[in-house]
Amino acid sequence: MGENTGIVLTEAVYYILLSLTKPLHGYGIMQKIEEMTDGRLIVSAGTLYGAINTLLDRGWIVQHATAEDSRRKEYVITDEGRTVVAKELERLRELVANGEAIL
Amino acid sequence: METKRYFRYFTIADYEREQKWLNAMSRSGWNFVRTNGFIYTFEKGTPGEYIYKLDLPNESMTDVEVDAYYKFMEECGIEIVSSFKFWRYLRKKSADGPFDATNNAMTQLSMVNKAYGVATKTLCAFIVIFALLILALNIALSFVTGNVAEFISGIIHGIASSAFLAMAIIMVPIIQRLRSRMNELIDEIQIKG
Numbered sequence: 571m572g573e574n575t576g577i578v579l580t581e582a583v584y585y586i587l588l589s590l591t592k593p594l595h596g597y598g599i600m601q602k603i604e605e606m607t608d609g610r611l612i613v614s615a616g617t618l619y620g621a622i623n624t625l626l627d628r629g630w631i632v633q634h635a636t637a638e639d640s641r642r643k644e645y646v647i648t649d650e651g652r653t654v655v656a657k658e659l660e661r662l663r664e665l666v667a668n669g670e671a672i673l
Numbered sequence: 674m675e676t677k678r679y680f681r682y683f684t685i686a687d688y689e690r691e692q693k694w695l696n697a698m699s700r701s702g703w704n705f706v707r708t709n710g711f712i713y714t715f716e717k718g719t720p721g722e723y724i725y726k727l728d729l730p731n732e733s734m735t736d737v738e739v740d741a742y743y744k745f746m747e748e749c750g751i752e753i754v755s756s757f758k759f760w761r762y763l764r765k766k767s768a769d770g771p772f773d774a775t776n777n778a779m780t781q782l783s784m785v786n787k788a789y790g791v792a793t794k795t796l797c798a799f800i801v802i803f804a805l806l807i808l809a810l811n812i813a814l815s816f817v818t819g820n821v822a823e824f825i826s827g828i829i830h831g832i833a834s835s836a837f838l839a840m841a842i843i844m845v846p847i848i849q850r851l852r853s854r855m856n857e858l859i860d861e862i863q864i865k866g
Contacts, residue, residue: 580779597749604770614773614780615749616728619742642748 579658582613586621586631587655590647593634596622599645630654675717677703682711684843685792686850688727688760688784695725695762705762707755723764725754726772729787730761732794759791778865782858789851796844800837807833 579587582603589602596618603613613621622645625631630651634644647655683691695705695713703715704723728746730739743753743761750769755762765772773780807830814826 595748596745600749609770610774612771612774614777615746615751616742616783617773617777617780618749619745620731620783 577654577657578661579654581611582617583621583625584655584658585611586613586618586625587647587651590631590645590651593644593646595642595644597642625651676706677715677717679713679715680711681713684847685788685795686847686854688788692725692727695727699723699725699764705754705764708757708762710757721767724767724771726763728761728763729759729784729791731787732790778858778861782855782862785851785854785858789848789855792844792848792851796840796848799840799844803833803837 585603585606586599589599589606594602596615599622600613600615600618603611622631626633626645628650629648631645631647634646681691681694698705698715699718700721702718702720704718705713705725706716707714730742734742746753746763751763751765751772753761754764763772810826810829814822
């Protein structure tokens with residue numbers, strides 16, 4: 571979708587998308603992000619809940635069809651979601667490259 | 674179980690102060706269990722076992738969505754201890770880590786925004802209810818004439834306008850405080866992203 575070009579993701583959304591390359595439930599996402607950032611980034615349950623709903627609406631993640639225990643909803647990234655993260659990664663590379671070239 | 678009761682009142686603009694107080698109580702071994710807006714009940718426990726947080730559901734959420742939201746919280750190891758009006762009192766074991774990154778301006782802004790929504794809605798609801806009441810009274814009084822009716826009308830209008838003024842005096846500074854806090858946080862976000 572054209573509206574996805576030039577989006578700057580928040581740190582929380584960036585890490586939520588990254589953590590969902592494998593299906594995870596809400597609490598799993600929180601733990602995964604904490605682990606990936608060595609406890610630096612802690613996403614609150616409230617923020618995560620809002621972000622998950624927005625990402626579902628945009629089609630960047632989908633609910634993962636769970637086998638039996640459907641009480642805990644699991645989510646997984648979509649192809650569109652992957653494209654968005656890839657674009658963001660490109661933008662971040664530019665930030666780093668420019669910073670390193672100057673400082 | 675040993676309990677303690679405190680009488681306290683916090684306005685909607687003071688929820689951060691309220692939260693700090695609940696956490697200070699928890700650190701000294703008194704775990705908050707419920708409130709009716711004035712009386713806060715605490716139970717004796719292990720000092721620092723829990724951390725507390727005040728939360729408001731999003732205004733746009735339906736009841737079903739609010740349920741789903743707090744169910745999600747529970748799945749994340751958060752306990753809904755008590756609720757009063759729109760507020761939910763949340764707690765989690767401090768061993769499991771904090772609710773969120775400290776000083777996250779975005780999270781704080783979304784809370785202040787929700788509180789601001791509740792405060793303005795309360796004031797608007799009050800204005801509408803009073804306007805309707807006064808209208809109804811005037812219609813009723815228009816059927817009666819004479820000194821007694823005028824006297825009653827005068828008293829009622831006096832009471833109504835005093836209540837109106839009192840509400841405005843209480844609510845307007847609260848709304849203004851929330852608004853300036855929102856502006857502070859927006860300035861912060863523009864720098865920190």
